[in-house]
Amino acid sequence: AQSVAQPEDQVNVAEGNPLTVKCTYSVSGNPYLFWYVQYPNRGLQFLLKYITGDNLVKGSYGFEAEFNKSQTSFHLKKPSALVSDSALYFCAVRDRGGNNRLAFGKGNQVVVIP
């Protein structure tokens, strides 16, 4: 069964500093990987995905993530954090088999300090 670990409950970063949100996964075979963000009182918003090809994928709002197969990781990064990036971030994985269900991590609360 697929699973995701997001080891840190909260990530604090100063505005303008690089932001990293960590994610490791477990899945049979090669994965499809996703990052979603949830702003207060809003639904989950798709940020980016890794399906195949280049290990570095770019998404919305200046975010990017790097797929590392040997470390089974898919860390989310942003070179310069904004206060408006403060939100809850979820990593998700699905396998390439017949089912479409996503397995999510617990989520990371990101707090960007002005």
Next chain:
Amino acid sequence: EAGVTQFPSHSVIEKGQTVTLRCDPISGHDNLYWYRRVMGKEIKFLLHFVKESKQDESGMPNNRFLAERTGGTYSTLKVQPAELEDSGVYFCASSQLLTGSYEQYFGPGTRLTVT
């Protein structure tokens, strides 16, 4: 294009009562999913519809939960009778059936509180 909508946004019910949650997917999306997040934990998959058929209901916790998608458009998730541990946020998501379409689009969720 309208996104996934869910109704109600909040529901507070007593243990033993019945609640029905509704999800309207993005128009044209044949895949519809239900997920649930219990406070502070992972978002867990409940089930997946393809049009009106249940493709995967392996995540449904027990037979107190009944999901339907008559006509392949909107879906309902009924909890009867509700228990305290059913409290959480219920998310609905939809996606296209096309090969190459992978991301799921989520609604704002329904926050269910069972007292």
